Amino acid sequence: MNLNIALLPGDGIGPEVLNQAVKCLQAVEETFNHTFVYKEAPVGAIAIDKTGNPLPDKTLQLCKDADAVLFGSIGDPKYDNDPKAKVRPEQGLLKLRKELGLYTNVRPVKVFPTLIGKSPLKEEIISGTDFTIYRELTGGIYFGEKKLNEEGTIASDLCEYSEKEISRIAHLAFKAAKNRRNKLTLVDKANVLESSRLWRKVVTKIGESYPEVELDFLFVDNAAMQVILNPNQFDVVLTENLFGDIISDEASVIGGSIGLLASASIGDENALFEPIHGSYPQAKGKDIANPVASILSAAMLLEHFQLFEEAMAIREAVDKALQKGIVTPDLDEKSNFGTNHVGDFIADNIVDND
Amino acid sequence: MNLNIALLPGDGIGPEVLNQAVKCLQAVEETFNHTFVYKEAPVGAIAIDKTGNPLPDKTLQLCKDADAVLFGSIGDPKYDNDPKAKVRPEQGLLKLRKELGLYTNVRPVKVFPTLIGKSPLKEEIISGTDFTIYRELTGGIYFGEKKLNEEGTIASDLCEYSEKEISRIAHLAFKAAKNRRNKLTLVDKANVLESSRLWRKVVTKIGESYPEVELDFLFVDNAAMQVILNPNQFDVVLTENLFGDIISDEASVIGGSIGLLASASIGDENALFEPIHGSYPQAKGKDIANPVASILSAAMLLEHFQLFEEAMAIREAVDKALQKGIVTPDLDEKSNFGTNHVGDFIADNIVDND
Ligand SMILES: [Mg+2]
Ligand SMILES: [Mg+2]
Known part of the structure; x- marks a missing residue:
């Protein structure tokens, strides 16, 4: 090539x-x-x-x-x-x-057996961890409209997503899952946020084209716990920009060796x-x-x-x-x-x- | 009484x-x-x-x-x-x-010495951890305006905060820090979000009335790492609603015994x-x-x-x-x-x- x-x-x-x-x-x-x-x-x-x-x-x-x-x-x-x-x-x-x-930002999280002692987590929890996070990188609240009133007393940020922004990264994540262990976890806050409900709807629909991939859902607060409690449950994690920033940085330290972690932006x-x-x-x-x-x-x-x-x-x-x-x-x-x-x-x- | x-x-x-x-x-x-x-x-x-x-x-x-x-x-x-x-x-x-x-939601995070073996974290990391999270509970993106266009293809949520909403919880958090170890950490994303910059401005200003309390700042993605890497650095953590939901749930599992954790809503x-x-x-x-x-x-x-x-x-x-x-x-x-x-x-x- x-x-x-x-x-x-x-x-x-x-x-x-x-x-x-x-x-x-x-x-x-x-x-x-x-x-x-x-x-x-x-x-x-x-x-x-x-x-x-x-x-x-x-x-x-x-x-x-x-x-x-x-x-x-x-x-x-x-x-x-x-x-x-x-x-x-x-x-x-x-x-x-x-x-x-x-x-799309892609962040593999993998524990190297020889370096497992460097993890802040106990060996029985982190051993065998190998997952990849697909984080949306150009939308959501980091890029939404920002406002500050004239008096400087009220500030706001808008988190907006379109079907198109969600579907293009979702296809990449499903394809990655097909090349891995056929599991995709969407991290959102669909019990509260309208944008998360759109993510869930679009990703569920696209999932029908990838019947071999098992799709499940996790609220972001629960995901922040699961990364510590049971990181082995994950294969491919898909999420929006802000949640991806938090969860991928959290996940980056569980392996204990940030000097070994690579990423792709696609x-x-x-x-x-x-x-x-x-x-x-x-x-x-x-x-x-x-x-x-x-x-x-x-x-x-x-x-x-x-x-x-x-x-x-x-x-x-x-x-x-x-x-x-x-x-x-x-x-x-x-x-x-x-x-x-x-x-x-x-x-x-x-x-x-x- | x-x-x-x-x-x-x-x-x-x-x-x-x-x-x-x-x-x-x-x-x-x-x-x-x-x-x-x-x-x-x-x-x-x-x-x-x-x-x-x-x-x-x-x-x-x-x-x-x-x-x-x-x-x-x-x-x-x-x-x-x-x-x-x-x-x-x-x-x-x-x-x-x-x-x-x-x-205001108050969540103490404390490790009980007799139960330290139940933590997913190694003992040397979690030993001595004792901090409290002050999470804003009635504002921010969970309560902001939600929109979905007619075609159902674009969805948004608004994260808005006012000076008043920030200052009332900030006073509670500073007072709590005075009764503890005199340290307050504001968790935000002020490098990106307008609402976070308002939090930082208001909290910094209020901090002048509590000169005995050391105030520092942490971006939320870094905070998600620090909770795992070095939870002992925290005394009182102050943050907005969504960040508080994620960080307090993450912190709730590091002690290893969720059955022991209490909370207050004030x-x-x-x-x-x-x-x-x-x-x-x-x-x-x-x-x-x-x-x-x-x-x-x-x-x-x-x-x-x-x-x-x-x-x-x-x-x-x-x-x-x-x-x-x-x-x-x-x-x-x-x-x-x-x-x-x-x-x-x-x-x-x-x-x-x-
Ligand atoms: Mg980050
Ligand atoms: Mg929660």
């Missing part, structure tokens, strides 16, 4: 972890006979430094022309801690998601893949940043293009590194392995099992 | 657990020389059976005339599982909260105290229901009237029961102690330490 991949290293540890992901993609090219073309462009604080704009037009155009975007991380204390800053690095990512029409024409961790500026250039989340975001990119074997080859190489203790110090304080060494090990262990 | 207390036993295990709470209040009357007058009235399914109305006018009037309401639980499968039911038991509680103007003229557990109809009349949450809701009632010593006497008697293993089978499957026996033990151990 030929793929044009836009590389947006961004700020902080972004460039160094992204480098390891590219190493792994190159190993996949070689092992499985694909041709990936990489083009790099600035985004975030580094783009503000160069052009005054966190998402320069050239960067945006490169992303639009690419098949997919591989993203590092964004943010720099120089701008984040300056209350007078008019442009902020994060605006680059928000604008990019919007311009590319990335309406639209009809494009897709972006990135680690969920931030730019961690204190670690920049020290060769200590954990590259695994970035490497796993490359695996998600491959899965997006149906390259399942290739993605599995990356995942297996990651598992091998974790099992052998080839990890950065955040996972094992006695480890002396750096970002580059871990990346090299994983790339070197990408093999075709066929 | 003289207090008129309305007793609303409700459905399922409500009457039997409420009986134990009353036993304890009677022991407090005797030990500390108070006079409490109890008047009972039906609510929920049992009120529907009798009158067709889950909150009969007489019950509402009794509550309005009382100083406080002690509530059992509500709900019966006969109505809950009937999609054609026009009146539902739960409507009784919702209407009661509204009619009494109960705008307004300017009245207050209602109840266990957070449901009516558990399968256990009705079997003398197996755990009465501790109901008994602790009576302790919250006493605290509401500044009877701190009296409340502490109840809490110490509860601790003694837990330490001695005088508990119902839900906490210890080998235990043969029933609802009544546990209630008697706790009431008998209420002593004045002075």
Whole structure:
């Protein structure tokens, strides 16, 4: 397969972890006979430094022309801690998601057996957890009309959803469930909210086209409990923007190792893949940043293009590194392995099992 | 002190657990020389059976005339599982909260040392956790304008808050923090929502009148993580209705024993105290229901009237029961102690330490 991949290293540890992901993609090219073309462009604080704009037009155009975007991380204390800053690095990512029409955020939640001791949950609860959250990313209350009366004493936000906004992400979630364990849980608050009742109606209807997928429903307050009490009940979780923000962040910590979590943001024409961790500026250039989340975001990119074997080859190489203790110090304080060494090990262990 | 207390036993295990709470209040009357007058009235399914109305006018009037309401639980499968039911038991509680103007829900989250093994979290994380959530209960998106267009394809809910709605609960929360460890955390989403920015502005302003209380802020998605990662950082948590629903339910499970959690719903003229557990109809009349949450809701009632010593006497008697293993089978499957026996033990151990 030929793929044009836009590389947006961004700020902080972004460039160094992204480098390891590219190493792994190159190993996949070689092992499985694909041709990936990489083009790099600035985004975030580094783009503000160069052009005054966190998402320069050239960067945006490169992303639009690419098949997919591989993203590092964004943010720099120089701008984040300056209350007078008019442009902020994060605006680059928000604008990019919007311009590319990335309406679905995908967050896998998986517990690595070798790291289970790091979970805040007891082993018997978290063992075997493996689910994926599909969060609507461009609608709902974060983007609805905001009002503040003249006196500044009454404020409001509107949560609005259309059938179209719900159905496009619902189809993605049902398809994901078909490729997994055939279970989809819609998280809503349909006993109270009109928008949730529309979600339930539309998702129920679409579910009829996926008869092999078992559909169930959970109110968001109950979901917040179930993520802790019994995370193994979940396969694919589908939810709106605000609920997805809360539940996916809650779920991100139950595995105990946020440095391993990747995410995808998907639209009809494009897709972006990135680690969920931030730019961690204190670690920049020290060769200590954990590259695994970035490497796993490359695996998600491959899965997006149906390259399942290739993605599995990356995942297996990651598992091998974790099992052998080839990890950065955040996972094992006695480890002396750096970002580059871990990346090299994983790339070197990408093999075709066929 | 003289207090008129309305007793609303409700459905399922409500009457039997409420009986134990009353036993304890009677022991407090005797030990500390108070006079409490109890008047009972039906609510929920049992009120529907009798009158067709889950909150009969007489019950509402009794509550309005009382100083406080002690509530059992509500709900019966006969109505809950009937999609054609026009009146539902739960409507009784919702209407009661509204009619009494109960705008603040208070949910203490506390880990009992003897039950720490039941928590889904590891002991080193949950040990010592003791915080209280103040959730706004009558505003926000649950009560805002709901819309559905004629075609049924676009739905919306409005989240609106006024300065007045925020300030009245904020004062209660700051006062609670003053009586505790002087820390208040406002949970909002002020980086995105206009209503959250109003919360932050109003709460910050009110905080100036409580200089001894340290005020900090947490975005709701981060709060959902922190409840699991480091629950000991919290003292008093203040938040709006929807966020409070999610965060307080999430927090309710980290102690591992939902059967021990009480709550208060407070307004300017009245207050209602109840266990957070449901009516558990399968256990009705079997003398197996755990009465501790109901008994602790009576302790919250006493605290509401500044009877701190009296409340502490109840809490110490509860601790003694837990330490001695005088508990119902839900906490210890080998235990043969029933609802009544546990209630008697706790009431008998209420002593004045002075
Ligand atoms: Mg978030
Ligand atoms: Mg709830």
